[in-house]
Amino acid sequence: MIGPKIYETVADMRQAVDAARAKGKRVALVPTMGALHEGHLSLVRAAREHAGHIIVSIFVNPTQFAPTEDFDAYPRDSDADLKLLAGLGVEGVFMPPAKEVYPQGFATAVSVGGPAEGLESTTRPHFFGGVATVVTKLLLAALPDVAIFGEKDYQQLCVIRRFVRDLHIPVTILGGPTVREEDGLAMSSRNRYLGADDRRTASLIPQVLGEAVERITAGEEAATVLAQGMARLTQGGFTVDYLELRDAETLAPVDPKGTNAARLLVAAKLGQTRLIDNMSVARPTTGWR
Incomplete structure (x- = not known):
């Protein structure tokens, strides 16, 4: 099985993108931090529906980790990752060293607001600045026609869509x-941290989300449903950072008179492992309560 070409520099990746475009191919970029699982692979398959040349980036971005977080321990298995990507026929993999992304003297950052405010930013104020900077660099390095990100990291997806529009990145x-x-x-690279008991307990997150979605959609008061959901998670052994209902597009608090769909988002720690998830919530026929 022939594997994808590996690029360690922006110059080499750009050369590959230029060559693909010269052959009339659209280019898609799938940014990842490696430790690939079926969630990532589903993004690669989706990208193939939009482009004939796929580049997957694998880079554990240090600027989105606080000193107390798991940068050094974050799972890395490049050999397994490359084997999976070869099985999907990926054309190229961008695997830059840190000095290629953040060379000596690097002094620029992308500052984001709007959908970046609250939720993750409350407990991880460094996070979206690091994400926005590295994603901007990746998009400008390859200038793909499309880039695809998972909805599991829903706030991140909203932030990326916002700054791509704001900065006119094509x-x-x-x-x-x-x-x-x-x-x-929800599949996540961090699920590998969970021991057998915690792994069984972790399934309480989608249970609580699913039940809350049903109750809110049926017209129950969101505040009551969310308070009870947080109590269930806490009783189950989680430390809950947030369980909130937000506007699906802007991530602002839901307007009781609004007609938009909403998103229910959660972040909670189980032992040392922090898990996030979200689900879509259709507007109740009786309106938001």
Whole structure:
């Protein structure tokens, strides 16, 4: 099996993109931090529907981790990643060293607001600045026709769509549906941290989300449903950062008189492992309560 070409420099990746375009191919970029699983692979398959040349980036971005977070421990398995991508016929993999992305003297950052405010930013104020900077660099390095990100990181997807519009980056941003395990847990590279007992407990997150979606859609008061959901998670052993209902597009608090769909988002720690998830919520026929 012939594997994808590996690029370690922006210059080499740009040369490959130019060659693909010279052959009349559209280019798609799938940014990842590696430790690939079926969720990532579903994004690659979705990208293939929009482009004839696929580049997957694998880079564990240090600027989105706080000093107390798991940058050093974040799972890395490039050999397994490359084997999976070869099986999908990916043309290229961008695997830059840190000094290529952040060379000596690097002094620029992308500052984001709007959908970046609240939720993740409350407990991880460094996070979206790091994400926005590295994603901007990746998009400008390859200038793909499309780039695809998973909906599991829903706030991140909204932030990326916002700054791509604001900065007039000529890339179409697509979202890929969350892929779940048999018990409903959203697939995540960090699931590898969970021991057997915690892994079983983790399935409480999608259970609480699913039940809350049903109750809110049926017209129950959101505040009551969310308070009860947080209590269930806490009793189950989680430390809950947030469980909130937000406007699906702007991530602002839901307007009781609004007609937009909403998104229910959660972040909670189980032991040392922090898990996030979200689900779509259709507007109740009786309106938001």
